[in-house]
Amino acid sequence: MSAPIIRPLSQMRGQIRRWKGHGETIGLVPTMGALHEGHLSLVRAARERCDRVVVTLFVNPRQFNNPEDFARYPRTELADAELLGPLAVDALFVPDAAEVYPPDHATTIRVSGVTEPLEGTHRPGHFDGVATVVTLLFNMTQPDAAFFGEKDWQQLQLVRRLVADLQLPLDIVPCPCVRAEDGLALSSRNQRLSPQARSRAAALPQALFAATRRIEAGEPVADVLRAAHADLAAAGFDPVEYLELRDATTLGDPVAGRPARLLVAAMLDGIRLIDNTAVTLRT
Numbered sequence: 188m189s190a191p192i193i194r195p196l197s198q199m200r201g202q203i204r205r206w207k208g209h210g211e212t213i214g215l216v217p218t219m220g221a222l223h224e225g226h227l228s229l230v231r232a233a234r235e236r237c238d239r240v241v242v243t244l245f246v247n248p249r250q251f252n253n254p255e256d257f258a259r260y261p262r263t264e265l266a267d268a269e270l271l272g273p274l275a276v277d278a279l280f281v282p283d284a285a286e287v288y289p290p291d292h293a294t295t296i297r298v299s300g301v302t303e304p305l306e307g308t309h310r311p312g313h314f315d316g317v318a319t320v321v322t323l324l325f326n327m328t329q330p331d332a333a334f335f336g337e338k339d340w341q342q343l344q345l346v347r348r349l350v351a352d353l354q355l356p357l358d359i360v361p362c363p364c365v366r367a368e369d370g371l372a373l374s375s376r377n378q379r380l381s382p383q384a385r386s387r388a389a390a391l392p393q394a395l396f397a398a399t400r401r402i403e404a405g406e407p408v409a410d411v412l413r414a415a416h417a418d419l420a421a422a423g424f425d426p427v428e429y430l431e432l433r434d435a436t437t438l439g440d441p442v443a444g445r446p447a448r449l450l451v452a453a454m455l456d457g458i459r460l461i462d463n464t465a466v467t468l469r470t
């Protein structure tokens with residue numbers, strides 16, 4: 188059995204009201220569809236913690252800085268609903284773009300600081316689109332908790348900042364990155380890799396893991412990053428958009444004694460892949 192699909196916002200709101208009226212808690216898993224095991228891990232976490240689980244499927248036009256990327260984004264709604272059926276998802280909410288962004292819509296949510304480096308530099312406008320749609324989805328579904336993957340580490344920091352700054356009454360629950368056997372982080376965009384590119388893609392996590400070990404062993408960060416860059420170029424990644432060690436929360440410069448994160452974005456055969464790892468810096 189497939190998960191029930193809800194499209195009109197009025198129907199979603201009515202359902203939320205009924206659940207809340209019974210004192211039930213709501214867990215939200217926002218997605219852009221083309222679901223894989225990474226998404227399902229978020230759904231399982233929500234299922235464990237909340238009485239009702241709502242998954243949203245909305246390919247948000249405002250967060251695509253590249254129109255071709257938006258046009259080519261995989262759309263597999265019926266298969267998504269089928270995948271969610273066995274996980275006892277209460278609703279797959281698939282709002283119409285016209286209900287999310289009515290013609291007179293004029294509000295953009297912008298979070299500064301955490302959104303500025305890395306993805307913020309390479310995908311102008313992307314995080315304004317994410318912050319705006321996430322705020323709308325929270326308002327539409329009134330969750331007690333929302334679940335986000337650590338694969339999109341910078342996005343997770345943005346959402347935490349947004350919820351803290353706007354004093355929104357919900358918990359943000361981070362979920363570990365799910366990887367394929369060869370280490371590649373699962374991502375909907377992986378489907379667009381040719382078989383040859385897919386077999387080379389594991390060089391990305393391998394370079395990241397090797398660099399993490401070397402930094403944690405105390406090697407100079409600049410040397411390690413240079414070597415990792417060269418490994419990625421040799422594997423066919425072009426360009427490597429960024430490969431940087433950052434403070435895990437502020438995404439500013441890393442600080443000894445505080446959690447750090449190594450983050451990468453790189454193109455392989457025209458497909459943009461991202462990944463990140465935790466790095467423990469010596470004090």
Ligand SMILES: Nc1ncnc2c1ncn2[C@@H]1O[C@H](COP(=O)(O)OP(=O)(O)OP(=O)(O)O)[C@@H](O)[C@H]1O
Pocket residue numbers: 217218219220224225226228229334335336337338339362363364365366372373374375376377
């Ligand atoms: N491999 C993964 N492990 C854990 N969470 C994931 C993974 N992939 C995606 N997610 C999380 O699922 C949620 C929805 O992500 P989204 O629908 O954009 O999927 P995606 O596979 O990341 O697609 P994209 O190709 O856009 O990167 C986000 O919170 C994201 O971090």
Ligand SMILES: CC(C)(CO)[C@@H](O)C(=O)[O-]
Pocket residue numbers: 217218219245247250317320321339342
């Ligand atoms: C959080 C999100 C669903 C907002 O469109 C998207 O950025 C994603 O899938 O990570």
Ligand code: BAL
Pocket residue numbers: 250251339342
């Ligand atoms: N998973 C992040 C959404 C995006 O790339 O637009």
